[in-house]
Amino acid sequence: MSHWTDIKTQIKDLAALAAAVAELGCELNRPNVIGEKVMARGWGGRGRPCDALVRIPGGNYDVALDRQPDGTYSVSADYYDGSIEAKLGQGCKRMTQLYSVHKATAAARMKGYSVLRQQGPNNSINLVVSVP
Amino acid sequence: MNKKQIIVAIAEDGSVRIDAVGFKGTACTRATAEIEKALGVPGKSSGKKPEFYQGQQQAQQH
Numbered sequence: 752m753s754h755w756t757d758i759k760t761q762i763k764d765l766a767a768l769a770a771a772v773a774e775l776g777c778e779l780n781r782p783n784v785i786g787e788k789v790m791a792r793g794w795g796g797r798g799r800p801c802d803a804l805v806r807i808p809g810g811n812y813d814v815a816l817d818r819q820p821d822g823t824y825s826v827s828a829d830y831y832d833g834s835i836e837a838k839l840g841q842g843c844k845r846m847t848q849l850y851s852v853h854k855a856t857a858a859a860r861m862k863g864y865s866v867l868r869q870q871g872p873n874n875s876i877n878l879v880v881s882v883p
Numbered sequence: 884m885n886k887k888q889i890i891v892a893i894a895e896d897g898s899v900r901i902d903a904v905g906f907k908g909t910a911c912t913r914a915t916a917e918i919e920k921a922l923g924v925p926g927k928s929s930g931k932k933p934e935f936y937q938g939q940q941q942a943q944q945h
Contacts, residue, residue, distance in 0.1 A: 754911050758899040761923035840895075847897030851922055855891045855899075858921035864889070871892060878891040882906075882914050 760851045761823040762816070765803055767857060768824075771849035775838055778806045780813075791815035793829040805846070810834035814843060852876055889915055899923075 762768055769779040780789050781803045788800035791813040801815035802824070814828040814835060826843055828835050839846040856866045859880045867879040887905040894900075899922055903911035919925065 754915075755900060755902040756915065756919055756925050758901060758919055758922045759924055760897055760899055763923075764921075844895065844897050848893050848895060851891075851893045851897060851899050854921050855893075855918050858918045859889070859891075862917055874895040876893045878889075878893070880889040880891065880918070882887040882889060 760847055760854075762826065762847070762850055763823050764850075764854055764857075765816075765824075767854040768803075768805075768816075768846075768850050770853040771846055772805050772839070774849055774853075775845065776808060777838055778808075780804050780806055791828075794831050805839070807834050807838050810838075814839065814846075848876060852878065855880075887914070889918065891918065 765779065765781060772779050782789050788802065789804050790798040791801045791804040792798050793812055799815060802818045803816040805814035805816070807813070811832060812829045812835060814826060816824040816826055818824055826846075828843065830836055835843070840848070852868065855878055856868070859866050859878070863883070865881045867881075869877045869879060871877040887910075888903075890902040890904060892900045892902065901915050901919060901922075903915050906914065
């Protein structure tokens with residue numbers, strides 16, 4: 752054993768996010784043209800433009816993603832009717848968890864490491880990365 | 884020979900702990916750097932276990 756580090760996940764990779772939300776039965780929508788926006792639905796039929804959105808099947812509200820100057824994406828949503836929380840977790844934590852799974856797996860595989868995914872205690876997910 | 888592994892533990896709330904196991908010296912830092920950078924920013928704690936310093940002590944002896 753040599754070192755450990757705690758990381759606060761930042762969403763930076765929409766491809767990894769698309770894989771994560773697909774695993775939860777949802778869809779990531781992005782503009783067809785770079786620089787354009789998509790409209791995220793909110794309460795009372797109000798929509799707002801954003802850089803990408805997560806659509807919940809059968810839901811009335813979307814999760815909006817806004818690109819920040821540092822390249823990360825902020826996440827916001829109208830949690831009013833509970834549909835987003837039911838699929839993505841409170842505060843979208845399940846989405847964030849699976850994003851970390853997909854992003855870390857991709858990063859490890861890019862280096863030629865093999866990755867084994869395991870269910871951990873208390874709804875955690877462990878990735879066991881073998882380094883040659 | 885110890886197996887070199889990186890354990891990425893992702894909690895239900897999305898927080899992540901990356902644990903490098905079976906490495907000596909600074910090889911662990913190089914191995915985990917890309918995964919750490921891909922995920923985000925280091926949180927409030929990170930620590931080096933005894934084996935991290937093993938490589939450095941051996942280097943000083945030469």
